[in-house]
Amino acid sequence: MSMAERTSVYVYAHDPISQAGIASQLRARPEILIVENDIDSAAVAIVVVDEVDDETTRVVKAIQRNSGIPRVVLVVTRLDDAGMLAGVEAGACGLLRRSDAQPERLVEAILSAATGDGSVPADLLGRLLEHVGRLQRQVLSPLGLTMSGLTEREIEVLRLVADGLDTAEIAGSLSYSERTIKNIIHDVTARLNLKNRSHAVAYAVRQGLI
Numbered sequence: 001m002s003m004a005e006r007t008s009v010y011v012y013a014h015d016p017i018s019q020a021g022i023a024s025q026l027r028a029r030p031e032i033l034i035v036e037n038d039i040d041s042a043a044v045a046i047v048v049v050d051e052v053d054d055e056t057t058r059v060v061k062a063i064q065r066n067s068g069i070p071r072v073v074l075v076v077t078r079l080d081d082a083g084m085l086a087g088v089e090a091g092a093c094g095l096l097r098r099s100d101a102q103p104e105r106l107v108e109a110i111l112s113a114a115t116g117d118g119s120v121p122a123d124l125l126g127r128l129l130e131h132v133g134r135l136q137r138q139v140l141s142p143l144g145l146t147m148s149g150l151t152e153r154e155i156e157v158l159r160l161v162a163d164g165l166d167t168a169e170i171a172g173s174l175s176y177s178e179r180t181i182k183n184i185i186h187d188v189t190a191r192l193n194l195k196n197r198s199h200a201v202a203y204a205v206r207q208g209l210i
Contacts, residue, residue: 006033007114008041010069012059013048022048022075025103032107039063044071044113046106048098052076052083057090064091071113075101084124094119150188150204157184158204161197 009032013019026032026046035042045063049056052074060072073094074087087095094109096119109119150158153174160170171178185197194200 006031007110008033008035008043009110010035010039010042010045010063010067011048012045012063015048018048022046022101022106025101026106026110029103029107032110039067039069042067042069044073044110045069046073046075046110047092048075050077052079052086052090057086060087060090060092071116073109073113073119075106079121079124081124084120093117095121095124097121154184154188155204157181158188158201161185162201162204 009026011019011023011026011034013022023034023036027034039045045067047056047059047063049059056074060074063069063072071094072092073096074092075096075098076083076087077098079087079095079097084095093116094113096105096109100121112119156174157170160173165173167178167181170176171181174181185200188194188200189196192200192203194203
């Protein structure tokens with residue numbers, strides 16, 4: 001496998017023995033290229049911790065912010081529901097118990113992260129979905145929001161914008177005033193920090209909303 005085909009990985013741990021152990025497991029894999037000094041060239045970071053606490057959250061965010069690595073996989077000694085949620089909120093796209101961190105599982109998690117997918121221990125996945133469902137039912141739905149942060153009305157307006165309708169046509173189609181349609185589009189672009197209508201439509205397409 002050529003250098004270009006390998007996934008570059010940076011390994012971080014407070015404990016140098018843990019860091020060396022994980023790196024050693026991965027160094028023998030042809031799919032992986034361990035990056036030790038040039039962290040900016042890594043595609044995925046492995047962060048080895050005992051538990052997901054405030055310090056772990058700071059480390060994950062610092063790696064993403066300072067090195068530009070968007071994909072972080074956490075290898076955690078003690079991982080429960082609270083740790084899983086904290087890891088996801090911190091921005092990790094993969095979670096793996098240290099007891100399960102054999103080379104094959106590590107590589108699977110790394111390659112999934114590199115392609116934009118995520119990985120969570122099977123026994124925690126169901127509970128993660130329960131938490132997501134509870135968030136939708138108890139927090140977002142009462143506010144008229146979906147998981148995307150958009151209301152059904154906002155999604156419908158963006159769908160019509162994507163179809164090429166102008167403000168007057170959208171207003172007529174939905175039986176709203178033109179002012180209401182303009183306000184809806186303005187609220188969406190402002191709330192999500194989008195530049196204009198086209199940017200809002202692109203966002204909705206990427207999120208799979210339209």
